[in-house]
Amino acid sequence: MAVKAARDDEILYMFIEKHEFFILKTASKTAKHYISKKDDEWSVALVAFSDAIKKYDYERGSFISFAELLIHRNLVDYYRSQGRHSLESQDEGIEDKAVIESKDNNLKWEIEALTQVLKEYRFTFMDLADCSPKAAKTKEACAKAVSYILDNPILVKEMRALKRLPTKIIEKNSKVPRKILERHRKYIIAAVEILYGDYPYLSEYLVYIKEGMK
Incomplete structure (x- = not known):
């Protein structure tokens, strides 16, 4: 941007x-x-x-x-x-030091901002710990679902407007099993909001999804 x-x-x-x-x-x-x-x-x-x-x-x-x-x-x-x-x-080099020291604060502010967004979907940032994919195949499937949504902005708008994941469309076109979409719904929604929005520090934790989109 x-x-x-x-x-x-x-x-x-x-x-x-x-x-x-x-x-x-x-x-x-x-x-x-x-x-x-x-x-x-x-x-x-x-x-x-x-x-x-x-x-x-x-x-x-x-x-x-x-x-x-x-x-x-x-x-x-x-x-x-x-x-x-x-x-x-x-000290000399204060600019670089300020940028480094501010990273933790910026990450905190991003988490607080995202928390407000996720409230509209009726779950919290802390909920992500329980629904984040652990197995490599599951992470790959979730990344595929997130990438599909981001490649189709109309789905992002639908998700944001209705405050729910367009599961049927994602399952049909991305071939990601419904079971995975439902089990990791919160994680997928949060990942879309992070990568589509203005969260540069949080997005660093989703680098595997960004790499797969290139």
Whole structure:
């Protein structure tokens, strides 16, 4: 999406709007206090995020981490230009350290966000521990079902609208047994929401599905 946003103004606008909370959250972490759209830091962070989209290279890793780095750097430069030197005394390489230390927090925020989404399906994030596939063949079958849904966005819309898995269609077209679809329904729904949504850190735990989609 970041790569597409760099090439299309309409996608760019939607991409920035979708990440407003992320931009404010990242700016607040650097500023050490809450930042709103009324603050100067918002403008600085927004410019940095837009710059990250233009400069991002897909081959170099996570866009989110890269955007965090640029927002932090730009805010540090902004504070220095304003004569606020409280950040200057920090160690060299603070940007990289900040990105590393923020990963756990970002993962926590993603889990909290996903938990709210899963509530609409009437199950919790903690339920996934009991319904996640363990055997290699079962994981492969679930990955096949998830990939099929993601390859057909209309099914994602149906799943989100009706708050249920379109089992019959998946079984018929992906050839995944109904028994597996029903037993691992919660896991499949969560995986679709993660990979279709904006959860870069949680999606790292589903790399085997992403690899199979290439």
